[in-house]
Amino acid sequence: MQKMWKKGSTEGSDRFEYLQTLVTEFQDTDSEEAKEQVLANLANFAYDPKNMEYLRDLQVADLFLDMLTEENANLVEFGMGGLCNLSMDPECRHLILQSSGISLVTNCLSSQREETVLSAITTLMNLTTPSSRSEITDPAILQCMLRFSLSESPRLRNLAAVFLQDCCSKEQVARAEQQMQGQQTAVGIPLPKD
Amino acid sequence: MAAPANNNSGCWGIPDVYKHHEQRKICISRPKYRDGRKAKAVKVYTINLESSYLMVQGVPAIGVMPELIQLCALYGVVEEYKPLDEYPAEEFTEVYLVKFQRLTSARAAKRHMDEKSFYGGVLHVCYVPEYETVEDTRLKLQDRRRYIIRAVQNKAREREQKEAVNEEPTSSIRATTSETVINRHDKTSDNDNTAIVSHYSGFPLLPLPPQEYHYYRHTNQHGTIPTEDKMGTLHNAIIDTKRHQAHNSSSSQTSSDRDRGTEQRLTSNQSSAAVRFVPRTTQLENRKRRMEEAVEQSLTDVTMNNEPLIGPKLPEPPKLDMEDVSLNTTVNLIRNTMKQVESVPDLKPVAKKMKPRRRI
Numbered sequence: 001m002q003k004m005w006k007k008g009s010t011e012g013s014d015r016f017e018y019l020q021t022l023v024t025e026f027q028d029t030d031s032e033e034a035k036e037q038v039l040a041n042l043a044n045f046a047y048d049p050k051n052m053e054y055l056r057d058l059q060v061a062d063l064f065l066d067m068l069t070e071e072n073a074n075l076v077e078f079g080m081g082g083l084c085n086l087s088m089d090p091e092c093r094h095l096i097l098q099s100s101g102i103s104l105v106t107n108c109l110s111s112q113r114e115e116t117v118l119s120a121i122t123t124l125m126n127l128t129t130p131s132s133r134s135e136i137t138d139p140a141i142l143q144c145m146l147r148f149s150l151s152e153s154p155r156l157r158n159l160a161a162v163f164l165q166d167c168c169s170k171e172q173v174a175r176a177e178q179q180m181q182g183q184q185t186a187v188g189i190p191l192p193k194d
Numbered sequence: 195m196a197a198p199a200n201n202n203s204g205c206w207g208i209p210d211v212y213k214h215h216e217q218r219k220i221c222i223s224r225p226k227y228r229d230g231r232k233a234k235a236v237k238v239y240t241i242n243l244e245s246s247y248l249m250v251q252g253v254p255a256i257g258v259m260p261e262l263i264q265l266c267a268l269y270g271v272v273e274e275y276k277p278l279d280e281y282p283a284e285e286f287t288e289v290y291l292v293k294f295q296r297l298t299s300a301r302a303a304k305r306h307m308d309e310k311s312f313y314g315g316v317l318h319v320c321y322v323p324e325y326e327t328v329e330d331t332r333l334k335l336q337d338r339r340r341y342i343i344r345a346v347q348n349k350a351r352e353r354e355q356k357e358a359v360n361e362e363p364t365s366s367i368r369a370t371t372s373e374t375v376i377n378r379h380d381k382t383s384d385n386d387n388t389a390i391v392s393h394y395s396g397f398p399l400l401p402l403p404p405q406e407y408h409y410y411r412h413t414n415q416h417g418t419i420p421t422e423d424k425m426g427t428l429h430n431a432i433i434d435t436k437r438h439q440a441h442n443s444s445s446s447q448t449s450s451d452r453d454r455g456t457e458q459r460l461t462s463n464q465s466s467a468a469v470r471f472v473p474r475t476t477q478l479e480n481r482k483r484r485m486e487e488a489v490e491q492s493l494t495d496v497t498m499n500n501e502p503l504i505g506p507k508l509p510e511p512p513k514l515d516m517e518d519v520s521l522n523t524t525v526n527l528i529r530n531t532m533k534q535v536e537s538v539p540d541l542k543p544v545a546k547k548m549k550p551r552r553r554i
Contacts, residue, residue, distance in 0.1 A: 036236055037224055043238040049345035074236075081238030088241075088342040118242040122335065154324040155242065158331040166332065 016054045019045060023058050036074045039067065043082030052089045061086055061095045068104045077116045080108050084119035087126035097127060102135050109144050114153060121148070121159045128167050137168040142176035215249065215320050241338045245323035246273075246300045246330070250290045250307070251283065254315040259290070264480055265307065266292050270299020287315055291325060297334060 019042070026038040042060055045051045055061070064086065067079025083105065086092040105127070108120035128136050148160035164173050253262055259277065266272050274293040281289040294300040300321065308319040326334070516522050 040236045040238050047239055049342045050349060052342075052346055053349065078238045081240045084240045084242065085238075088339055089346055090343065091346075115238075115240075115242070119240055122240065122242055125335065126339070154326070155331075158326055158328045159242070161328045162332045162335065165328075 012054075015051065016057070019051065019054050019058055019060075023060065023063065026063070032072065036072070036078065039075060039078040039082070043078050043085060046082045046085035049089065052086070052092060055086065056089075056092060056095065059095075061092055061101075062099055065096065065099055065101055065104050068108055073111075073113060073116075076108065076111065077113055077119075080105070080111075080116045080119040080123070084123045084126070087123045093127055093129070096123075097129070097132055102127060102132065106138075106141060109141070114156060117148070118155060118159055121145070121156075121163055125163055125167055133167070137172055139172075139176050139179060142168060142172060143180050146173070146176055146180055210324070212322075212324060215251075215322070241335060242323065243321055244297060244301065245321040245326055245334070246294045246297045247322045247325040248292045248294070248300050248304055249278070249281075249320050249322040250292060251287070251318040251320075252312075252315045253288045253290055253317065254313045255286050255288045256313060258313050259288075260479070261313070262290060263292070264483070265312070266294075266303055267480060269294070269303035269306065271295040291322065293325070297337065 022038050022042055022045075026035060026042070029035055029038070042055070043064070046055055046060065046064075061083070064079040064082040067075045068083075070076055070079070083096065083101070087096055102124070105120050105123050108116050111117050111120070124136050124141070142164070145160040145163050148156045149164060151157050151160070248266075250262065250266075253259075259275075263272055263275055266275070271294065272292055273295050276291055278289040278291050283289045292300075292303075294303065304319045304321065307317050310317055323331070516525055
C-alpha cells in the first residue's frame with residue numbers, strides 16, 4: 001500500500017512492468033506447469049479493464065491465440081478464457097480480428113471441455129462487427145450452435161441460444177436448421193418435439 | 195428430466211451437480227513474485243463463470259435460513275432464494291440457492307462469505323450460472339460489455355487529464371496529493387465496498403478483510419474513477435466515492451445520520467419491491483439490525499475522525515475526598531494517569547494507519 005501511495009503516478013508503469021515480467025517468464029520457461037500458471041494469470045488480468053491497454057501493448061492477444069493450437073488442454077482453456085476476457089474491449093477485438101482469430105476460436109467449439117467451448121462462444125459474440133458478421137454466422141458455426149442449444153448443459157444451451165438470437169437473422173437460423181435436419185436423420189440424432 | 199415440473203421455470207427445477215461447484219486444489223508452486231496473499235487454484239475467470247445466482251453449501255441444518263439470507267442481504271438485494279433439498283449435501287448441512295438482483299452483489303457476497311464460518315459450519319459459496327435463464331445470460335453479457343467500454347473510455351479520459359496536469363504542474367500537484375491522502379484514508383476501509391455500497395447503501399458495512407489484489411489497487415487520483423470493483427456500473431461507483439468522501443469529511447454527526455435515514459428509506463422501498471419471499475418479521479429484524487449497526491458505526495466514525503463529541507457527556511466520576519492533602523494529590527495523580535492511558539488506544543490506530551509502512 002505504501003508503495004502505491006508513494007508512487008501513485010507511476011503505478012501504471014509498475015503494472016506494465018509486472019505484466020511484462022509475466023509475458024517474459026511465459027516465453028522463457030520450459031516448465032509446463034509454470035506456463036499454465038502464468039497463462040492463467042495473464043488471462044485473469046485480462047478480466048480487469050484497467051489492464052487492457054498494457055495487455056494490448058504486450059500483444060497478449062496474439063499470445064492467447066497461439067495457445068489455441070496447443071496440445072495441452074489446460075493451455076487451450078486458459079488461452080480461450082483470456083480471449084473471452086480481452087475481446088470485450090473494442091480495440092482488443094480489432095486486434096484479434098486482424099490476427100484471423102475467428103477461425104482459431106471457431107476450432108475451439110469442438111473442444112471436449114465445456115469451459116473452453118463457453119469461452120469460444122462468448123468470444124465469437126464479442127467479435128461480431130458489421131464486417132466480421134458474415135464470417136461468424138457461417139452455416140457451420142450456426143449448426144454448431146443449434147446443436148449446443150439442445151445440450152444437456154444449461155450454460156451451453158443458454159449461451160448458444162443468445163448467440164442464435166442476437167448474432168444472426170432468423171432466416172440464417174432457419175436455413176442452418178434445414179441443412180442440419182438432413183444431416184441429423186442420417187446421423188440419427190433425435191430432435192426435440194417442439 | 196421431469197418436463198412438466200421444469201416447464202414454468204427452468205432455473206428452479208431439479209438441481210444437477212456440476213464440476214465447477216467443487217473447490218479446486220490450490221496451487222502451491224508459484225514463485226514469490228506472482229504468489230498472491232490468498233491460496234488459490236489455477237483457474238481463469240470469465241464472465242461465463244460468474245452469475246447473480248449463488249449456491250451456498252455447508253449451511254448447518256439448524257433452521258438458520260433467515261440468518262443466512264440476512265447475511266446475504268448485507269451485500270445487495272436478494273431477489274429469490276430457496277433451499278436445494280435435492281442437492282447432495284454433507285450430513286447435517288443444507289444447500290441454498292440465492293439469486294441477487296445484481297451480479298456485483300453476488301460477487302461481493304461470494305468474496306466475503308466463501309469459506310467463512312457460519313453457525314458452526316464453514317460455508318462454501320460458488321456461482322451457479324446454470325440456473326440462469328437465457329435472458330439472464332444475455333443481460334449479464336450486455337452489462338459486462340457496456341461496463342468494459344465505459345471503463346476503457348474513462349481510463350483514456352483520465353490519461354488525457356493527466357497529460358493536461360503535467361502541462362501545468364504547479365497549480366495542480368497540491369490538489370492531487372491531498373486527494374490521494376483522502377482516498378488512502380477511504381481505502382483503509384476497503385475499496386471493494388464500492389461495489390456493495392453503491393446499490394445497498396442502507397447502512398455502513400462492517401469492516402472487511404484485506405484484499406488479495408492489494409498490490410495493484412488503483413490510486414484513484416481524480417476521485418471519480420471507481421477502484422478495484424471490476425464490474426458494476428460506473429455511475430453508481432462515482433456517486434459512491436463522493437458519498438464516501440462526504441462521510442469522512444462531514445464534521446457533524448447529525449447530517450450524516452440524516453443521510454443515512456434517507457438512504458435507509460430508499461433501500462427499504464427498493465427491497466420491498468424486489469424481494470418477494472422475505473417474510474415481514476425478517477424484514478423488521480433486518481431493519482433493526484441495520485439501525486443498530488448504523489449507530490455503532492457512526493459512533494466509531496466519530497472517534498476515528500477525532501472530532502469533538504456533540505451531545506450529553508457521561509457524568510464525571512465523583513471525586514473522592516481522602517481528607518488528606520497528600521492522599522488527595524496521589525489520587526489525582528493516579529486518576530490523571532488512568533485518563534491518559536485510556537485515551538491512548540483511541541488515537542493509536544489512526545496514527546498507525548497514517549504512518550507509511552516500511553517495506554522489507
